Amino acid sequence: MQKLDFLEAGITFIHVANSQLLWDLQRFWQVENVDNFVFSSDGKILHPLKDSLFIGDLGSNIDLNDIFKRQIYKILLAHLDEQSLQQLYRLDSQIKAAVTDVIFTGNLPIQLNQDWAVDRLIKYLEPSVDTVNVTTPYDIINSVLEVMGQLNDKRLPIFSNPMNYLDLAQLRTIAAEVMTQQRSIVFFEKARDEYLTYKLMGGVKMIYIDADFVAFDENRPMI
Incomplete structure (x- = not known):
């Protein structure tokens, strides 16, 4: 079993070349009982449904009230x-x-x-999240992080395909914000050629899993 280490403060990108593996990885955070995957911190086994917050694709209909109800x-x-x-x-x-x-x-x-x-x-009384108007995928990420901070929500937020919707300037801003907040977030992506473009950004860690399921951390094979 290969170990994938997330940044304690910053964005961890997980780029996956194999479509089935990408699907399985994302499904793990939503249904939990997926074979061959374990979520842990400091040697303690965590529960994806309890200890993470899978937001999914930023292009989907994301309801903050449903997420934080x-x-x-x-x-x-x-x-x-x-x-x-x-x-x-x-x-x-x-x-x-x-x-x-x-x-x-x-x-x-x-x-x-x-x-x-x-x-x-x-x-x-149906209390709801009090947020500013969310009109862009960038707003969604900021709103999720802001609400999590206000609610003292310690779960690990996970997003899919963020770079379909964000530019590099927005990515830099988000990385700086989560580093300031000392928060870890995870971005899942289908592997793309340009992932090296932003691998050297501060507060951003790249993990690439090739078609043979070999993981590379910042271009170094992970054993």
Whole structure:
């Protein structure tokens, strides 16, 4: 098994010549149970679905609210103090009392769940990500990184085919930003001739996997 080391702070490009291997690698981050792949950090086995965030192709329909839904609920619940919880409990009781009154008045064959669950109330409010207008693939990457920082989301963000949509200046800017944030991100690409053009950028590491599944780290074979 070959080991691929990601930068601790910066962009790790993984260029794959074999189409099936590229598909398998990307699928691993989405379904987890793909043979012959392991995700680890400091010798600890990690779970792709829990410890990474696979965004996919920047040209696809990317919904930040769907991506961060669970994190939004989690951080909101964590920030509720005792006073806020008491206020929400009173409001929840008032809502249930009003609906119960309608049921009794109309003699309706309906009953309500009277259990108090703040998480259900938060979901009912449908909180969403507050971001600037996202109009370009570059905006998507920046928004993902910004929201992850604000939510203290430590997952590894993974993008596919970014250089179909980014220019070199944008790549340099992203590399500088993630180095400043001390964050690691991964870009998957189908191998292309021009990958050497940006292999020497600061904050960018290149891993090339040839058609025979041999991996080269910055043009050096990885044993």
